[in-house]
Amino acid sequence: MSSRMQIYEAVRRIPRGRVSTYGDIAKAAGLPGQARQVGYALAALGGETDIPWHRVVNTSGRVSVRTGDRSVEELQRALLRAEGIRFGPADTIDLRRYRHE
């Protein structure tokens, strides 16, 4: 429960126009190796939140696929593009360039 707060705090630290990965956030939240927990914590956020959930992608530099609802992924890409992040072929982001340490 409290670990979820740690996750949100870490996500909050991602600067605008940059991204981080589930694994990196997990590590930053003191939960190394528990990337999945990050996914669950973000999924638990409703639409109303000030947490920049869209700045979290997987290590492939791509927006993770949700089960069912596919429109959310489009929204995430739109939000990222709005921050100046460019997507390459296959909707891939260049992590070497946008990844936040």
Add this chain to the structure above:
DNA sequence: AACCTGACGACGC
């Protein structure tokens, strides 16, 4: 208690 399921990831081919 056993088993299944994910907004994941590292590793070996």
Add this chain to the structure above:
DNA sequence: GGCGTCGCCAGGT
């Protein structure tokens, strides 16, 4: 880079 395998762990059946 694609693909299969295994490790991870909270929650729900």
